Amino acid sequence: MTDVTRLTLAQARDALAAKTLSSVELTQGHLDAMAKARGLNAYVVETPEQALAMAAASDARIAKGTAGPLEGLPLGIKDLYATKGVHTQACSHILDGFKPEYESTVTSHLWRDGAVMLGKLNMDEFAMGSSNETSYYGPVASPWLPPHRDGAWAREALAGDKKGLLTPGGSSGGSASAVAAHLCLAATASDTGGSIRQPAAFTGTVGIKPTYGRCSRWGMVAFASSLDQAGPIARTVRDCAIMLRSMAGHDPRDATCIDAPVPDYEASIGASIKGKKIGIPREYRIDGMPAEIEKLWADGIAFLKAAGAEIVDISLPHTKTALPAYYIVAPAEASSNLARYDGVRYGLRVPGKDISSMYENTRRAGFGPEVRRRIMIGAYVLSAGYYDAYYVRAQKIRTLIKQDFEKAYAQGVDAILTPATPSAAFGIGEKGSADPVEMYLNDVFTVTVNMAGLPGIAVPAGLSADGLPLGLQLIGRPFDEETLFSVASVIEESAGRVALPQPWW
């Protein structure tokens, strides 16, 4: 029998519907692949019994003719989604032993539609990071081999401290690595400043952060509530469209989640983009941009032109301010959201001489260094005397960033094309140890989209000189994910699907 993990989500769905494959076979194939890939550290928890029970139930529904849109399809779930009775820690020590009594809305939508859960995926602690190195459970390795290294070298590195192997990006590093290594058909992820799109770009996979409000955030561990949004990572644009349709939808328990019908996103795949206006923002041509990123961007423009799109130069003058403003807004909201971790209601407790020192000791032991840093920055920018100078100013700048996009869309622009990341994937242990800002710069192209609440998709569009995947980003109008899927499928088709690495692990 052929390797079932090589199927795309859409192919697997069709094979299950045609009854040429059972969900139990498909699920078992993935569980076997996961067992062989533990060195990558993509999963922090595997749930094989649950997976096989869900798969058997799916097979029964398929036989009865009551299959849902994701019936029997095995998925990985990022550790920040609450899954009832299953490890949910956002890869933090402070949520030690936390097993929620409830299910997040997004995952409950997936199970409603018949999907199968394979396990919980590694991530940067509380989604704070761009390389999956801040996880309490250790870094995730990308299945892509570093330049000039072979499988034998990489297997040895995998067994050690993983230094020199490539990061899958972050914070959804486990999701991206698992999808790229064929350890699930698709995965849930989340994006506060680029945490879906950057890892997708680093691993040759597709990731979409939908419009703020498209998916319910209920039951997702909160990082920065005005920026957080759920989305999928998958191997094709079509698979992302199938996933998002199930993940999205109204939820009265999240007041920011819109009450609007969810389109059949898959119908947008392959739709003509003739006459669509694609904006190219000049401010994204940053100093010191590698030539291969410039070329990738030019190739993307050529693909879209060839498909009949009209290319227009646009200006988004406040682009440069987005990243520093993000590093006020996100830590401020994080310091507030993470105040709940105090050793009382869930997770870790470290005793102290009084209640205050119990809080302080618990939070010192439970949060990793990056999370502590961001909470402290947040506490500082919100503290008396600094609130207006930092937080209010940053929220004003956010208005300016949003207005930049609104002006471009008012000129008739349908979508904006940019690089997804400033470079290809870097190595584990390579960045940010001396200066945290070095790591933050990874999100320079993605963070504007969160600040404005817009949808953005990262799609593989070529390879670096070293043979590593590079991605382009498309930014859409609010709630117009359909155009992103149409345009991204043109890029995917024109660039040719990236050949993901064969197992060496």
Add this chain to the structure above:
Amino acid sequence: MSVDQATVRRIAHLARIAVSDEEVPHLQQELNAILSFIEELSAVDVEGVEPMTSVAPMKMVWRKDAVTDHAGADVIVANAPVSEDGFFTVPKVVE
């Protein structure tokens, strides 16, 4: 703006995070690197600009002021590190 070591200790206390004396100089350096990065925003003209208060324009919805999904005290304290008879337990706070 940059922070001195006393401010680092004050912020850590505001954030209820214990810091040791040895950690303070390193934290000071890291926080100042981040603060100098966000400092470039002071050059942006924000005169007359409204701060963003809602990412997407939407009407706030109302719901009935009623118990919705009260699962019972046992379920609520199920994940507590220490609990007693359906209550969270904390060190004594009142003398």
